[in-house]
Amino acid sequence: MSRLDIVDLRVAFDAPGGPVEVLRGIDLSVTAGRTLGVVGESGCGKSVTMLAAMRLLGRRAHVTGRVRLDGLDMLALPETEMERIRGGRIAMIFQDPMSSLNPVHRIGTQLRETLALHRDLSGGAAAAEAVRLLDRVGIPAARSRMSDYPHQLSGGMNQRAMIAMALAGEPEILIADEPTTALDVTIQAQILDLLRDLQAERRMAMVLITHDLGVIAETADDVAVMYCGRVVEHAPVERLFASPRHPYTRGLLASLPRMDARETSLRPIPGSVPPAGALPMGCAFAPRCGAAEPGCHAIMPLLAPRADRHEVACHVGARAAA
């Protein structure tokens, strides 16, 4: 039973006026057989969290904290060890399937590269396994698609090929970063269905990063809501949607247009997200928060562990729940 624990993860990027902190202490964990949904608006740090954990941010990012894979600290491993984990124990898929596959190499070749790296398969065995994987992710006529280039396939088919490539290393954890954002809604439904099936079938842990609360509600078991580089609420999915405790989560839900509602006006969150370099004192959400108290502007609320596993980083929300 593998698990990934992210502890106090912080990331700062070099900028002309000094480093800018975009992740300000993230704690998350993922366990086998469950899907963690990470949700937030652009710039909240949801993608950066996973890229930092996988050490994919490059030299301009300063990463501190701990990322433990079954007790192994990934941030301290030598690069060659990380290469074995990436695509092997932990695989990733990304937002835009068209540009996430290499345009000059065939689908089959790219798939076989992963098989060679992580399963030591080559020749006929690799080809057979590649076809099997493409078939599993629902690509019709898998054998002939092997010799296609990414531009010859649709966005949905490319995302399936990406998923096949992620499965090729038989990962324990699959990180899906906005996997359906670039796709049409009917194709999104197909891909989400596929991801859910695969996760159940392989007992993988899955991290699903998205801005879409609908996708979260349909796919996740646990949810982390992020705002300005911090997790502000963390709960099992039913609890989060049934009784959201953080004013930001409530605001997000209230601002969603719903197809079943009649003529109710949307209730947007006033103002806009402050830039990472210029966060206010105390709770970063306080200036936009209807429930803010004087203390919120001075003291940053922390995500306190609770018996009901519904954690909220809010002075007001935590008191109300207690």
Add this chain to the structure above:
Amino acid sequence: MTAALLEARNIARDFLVRRPGDLLGRKRVLRAVDGVDIVVARGRTLGIVGESGCGKSTLGRLLLGMLPPTSGTLRFEGQPLHAREDAAWRRQRRRLQMIFQDPLGALDRRLTLGEQIREPLDIHETADVQARERRLDEMLDAVGLSRTMAARYPHQVSGGQRQRAVIARALILDPALVVCDEPVSALDVSIQAQVVNLLRELQARIGVAYVFISHDLKVVHHVSHEIAVMYLGRVVEQGARDRLFARPEHPYTRALMSAVPRPDPQQRSRRILLSGDPPSPLDIPPGCRFHTRCPAASDLCRRSEPALAPLADGHRVACHHPGRDTPP
């Protein structure tokens, strides 16, 4: 029944395209919009929804007169829609405005928001300078931008504020119709809600009509009085918002609605999954163009293309077996 503001009759638009990869190959005709009838009433919103490649953006540009139709007729306020840049065209331009997805691309980086919002007044020289300034103030108030915000340049403000400026600029000449193509798709949900609310408030106050084009069924539901669903260049279903959402008739509309993820974990897996991808607009299937993916397709659907026809209650659908998710 209010008088028709914009009326499109059987409009179609072809593009000549090269097959990708074939640099010198024969060009082929791509019919992006194929025989569409649209009526927009004064002060109302017509939502146009569909997935990528369904022709909704081309339709939007046809309705604006930015693109001449290959066939069919367009009338705006009773007059033929002018594609030529003459005096009549200028008069129509004032009454017919547009808002696009990317507000940064729609704004000039070298002018302040205020200058750009006022620009249509300056171009059309509608009033003296003081009156124009007063009008600018009114518009800034209406879209919720402060005077200090108006003095900033596009890259100095957030995406939501930019889109407010674009809306102010579109509305400053008091148009009768604004065609909005994916106006909130680039915005985060909390900002999206602000802009959607703003568009609705402005409509209630000044009576402007919208054509609201989007791939997002939730947003379209929220802003529209009437909705047209497009698939591969055709309108497959059209009707009043509540009728459409309460009882979608076309299997495509039904699948589309069921595919939208709902923010409610209790409502999982009620989806109608469509198989495969939409066909290429260069390769439209014979018969009903949806039959290749339709869960309710019959032999009839493979042979003959259904026309968009009214049901008993006036709701229009282009389907041989409306209301079904399984073959008859």
Add this chain to the structure above:
Amino acid sequence: MIRFFASKLLRAFATILFVVTFAFLVLRVSGDPALLIMGAEAPPDAIAAFRAAWGLDEPLWRQYLSYFAAIANGDLGYSMRDRRPALGLVLDRLPDTLRLMLPALAVKILIGVPAGIYAALHRDTWIDRTTMAFSVLGYSVPNFVLGLMLVLLFAVNLRWLPSGGAETWLHTILPIVVLGTAGAGILARFTRSTMLEILGQPYIRTATAKGVPWFRVVSWHALPNAAIPTVTVIGFMIGSLIAGAVVTESVFSWPGIGRQLVVAVANRDVAVVQVILLFVAGSMVVSNLAVDFLYGWLDPRVRTTRGKEG
């Protein structure tokens, strides 16, 4: 694909026709070869005989047409000065030019491309900044300035290398360096920016995220993509090799077709000028065709059509 190249060839032919016509008119209108070759003091009847012999007394359009009629018969004309076939004269000199140009091209590619890649991989370090400083220096110093400076240093002061002529391989070193420097600088800069753009692409992140070692990410995932635009630039360089010979050959008194062109223009020796121009235009056309062909080979998006999926 065949139609694609047929249209390319047709356009190339039109280009060459235009170049040749333009050169013919400019040379004919700007000076009189009879006076320039015979000398102003030559007896008038000798000049008249020269004119009659070369057809210079006929109207310009007749000369132009008979020039092309001759070309159609495979006759590229005679040099008025040497009274030998122009093609032979130029072909005699061509190997000497190539003896400079091909090594210079190798210098450009073998220094420029690796330097660009290396700088990109060490972006914003002192390695990158130093490489780029040399690159800017390389392509912003004009050929003749660099040539003269090198001659002053290595030939006049240090006396390590000869200042001009073509007797030994030592004579080739300075001209090759001069010819190679600018191109290497341009290629380094171009390769660097191309590499940086490619390294920022999502598919590079995909490759890293699936555990591909960095060396292979660069060599197998990034380089083939970076090669596509870089090949275009190298193609242009190959096309302009002969044209680039003019200045350098003059500085180093190198007996190639660059200097031959200078002399032929001075004498209004049309046939020789035209043959050289044909070589120049021809090399550009051929290298352009080669680039198009390579594009198809390197970039599957050009080569293959979008298939029907499902």
